[in-house]
Amino acid sequence: MGRILGEVGRAAIHLLAASALAFFIVRAMPGDPAVLLLLAQGQAADPATVAALHAQWGLDRSLPGQYAAWLGDFLAGDWRTSFRTGRPIFEEFAARLPVTLTVGFGAFALALGVAGPLAEAAAARPHGWQDRVLDAATLGAQAVPGFWLGCLLIWVFAVELRAIALFEAGPQRYVLPIAVVALAVLGPLAQVYRAGLREVARSDYVRAALARGAPRARVVAQQGRRYAALGLLSTAAAEAGTVVGGTAVVETVFGLPGIGQFVVDSIAVRDFFVLQAFFMVAVAWMLLASLAARLARRLVAPGGFCDVAP
């Protein structure tokens, strides 16, 4: 119980620090949102209109006053309204969240599903084709921009093969975006998992098992999974940001109305409250992912691993 309270307390402190960071980083961005918005819409940025917008948005108060008011409202569930759309930000996020989560979790699940078997096969047969595929996939994901890959997939599957309707509603609309994001996540997950398995393979007890005539692939998989899973969990927690923050490019390329695209549009006009809310959501999500990873590590290895170093 005490441990849980400690975790919650730490998370609360992190969130509070993040809120201050979010507020002051966003406010340090150059440009007045009222002027930017008016100019973007071809309207007069005269002082009276700018002042009216500042008053409407509460930007005419002192910065500490604005921060305190915003934080109080945010914690009470009032995330304010978007400068750009004039609608409550919570509603905007809630409407877009399913799209982003579908792509993010779908990609994560796909990457995890592929990373495990691929890494095990690669670890069991160093320099085998699975090992090379994994290296190539990792390198490719790092070298090829998601934007380019997305356009290429659309061209092949929607234009040339006509196998996928690009804009038609339904699950098939998410296939290509999920594949693009999954490829970016796959590399780090599989690499770490493979490294963990190889480390185990070099351990004394695995060598002993091999000496007794057990098949290498089975020994590595059976003995190494739990240990390698620890590294995988840490990496998965670090990569979890993809679910809420890594989908903006594919949302733009595939025309998906998710949070990422909404935030990108908001940056252009310095939609302060949207950016601050997004920052908070992202931090909260990362804290949650980190907490889940720590709990999972305790389940996987309650006593820890101290005896596998070669």
Place this chain on the structure above:
Amino acid sequence: MIRLLFLAFLSFVAAAPALAQRPVVVGQTFIAESLDPAQGSAGWALQSHGLAETLFTVDREGRIVPNLARSVVRDGEAWRIELRDDVRFGDGSPFDAAALRDAFVRSTRENPRARAQTGHVEIDILGAHAVRLRTELPLAAADSVLAEFPLVVYRVAGERFHFTGPYRAVEYRRGELLRLEPNPHYRVPAARPPVVVRRVADTQTLALGLESGEIDIAFNLAVETLPRLARRAGLSVKSTPVAYQYMAFLNTARAPFDDVRVRRAVDLGVDRAQLVEAVRGGEVATGMYPRFFPFATPERRLTDPVEAARLLDAAGWIAGANGQRFKDGRPLEFVLTAYPQRPDFVTLAPVLRAQLERLGFRVRLETSEAITPQLQAKRFEMAFWAMHAAPGGDGAYVLEQYLRSQGPTNFTGIADASIDAALDRLRTTDAPAARIAAVRATEALVFAQAPVVYLMTPVWHVGLSARVADYVPYPSDYYIVRADLRARD
């Protein structure tokens, strides 16, 4: 056999209405953020989508013409507006003076942007289709203000908004699509196809959507996609000059552009025809406005490197052996800022640099992800800029905004008493012909001070499927879905 033929006939008959109902899909980079025209800039998008209309509008030639109003005339300190009597909202209810009052009062109360030109408004009902409009701020050209999107006409019924345009909304998915059906109460009946407006933020995807057959009208395609589209059978691309003029601001508070002779030398040193060639389309600028606007200065901006060199010599910038100019040991140099949100500027920057370096300038290029804040803070020397030159169809607006000494977006820092005086005269000039002359006279004063180098009028490329090959784009994105939209089905 006969039975089979009969069945085939029946299935054809059954399928025919479905085929006729296939919507025209319009792909574009923006979509209304709300169906409430008093929120943000929704009025603009709703007008572009064929839903909302204004009392006056801007025609293809850039003239302000009556739309839902028949006329507007000065009535002392107020304006008397006569409305059409044959207009109905999408729900069938009539558009009349009371409806206009409700819409305008609500918009100006709830949307500060609607108050930008008018302040708060009061509307007296003079008859079923006549009102007197009083505005908190004085108006010089009421028809222009009444053509602007914050003052679109609508009716609120519970949670729904009804408009007078040729279409009405049947489905709206925020940030994604808007499904439209023809408005059966529109004043000009015609066989209009249903429409789906789909937001496609990326222009590459837009072109791919056109190629895959999922988009019929792809609005504002990227230039680099055009050769590929030209090879696709059944597709066509129409390119049209638009009202978003390309220019470059000179910071008059910083050397070397604090000297009017240097600014004029830059203006004369630019070969605009080369710029047009570099971005594969457009027209050489004549000034602030595209040439199709009636108040645009008709003559193209001159290129005269000899006169430019003479001005630089007179300003004390003397060319050395390698052509580079110096004054008191300082090189004649500046930074030219482009921004990636307008890819054309990234293309134009090296061309412009080459032209000005031939005159003896040394030009360093930079790109800025946030050009507007940089201009606001006056942290630039020469910077590209694109804007709609006459959003309400009146030339005074951008001059007031950008070139009056205390103008809210006077990025160049120009402070010239003669320009301010000319703008004062423009404020009190009512007659259309006199306003055209006054705009041109003001622009001539701007040319003499050269705080802005007008470059070119760009073209926008609209991709069309065979179904809508007859579609003719307007010279702006204000009117994309229109009453004259037809599909070959």
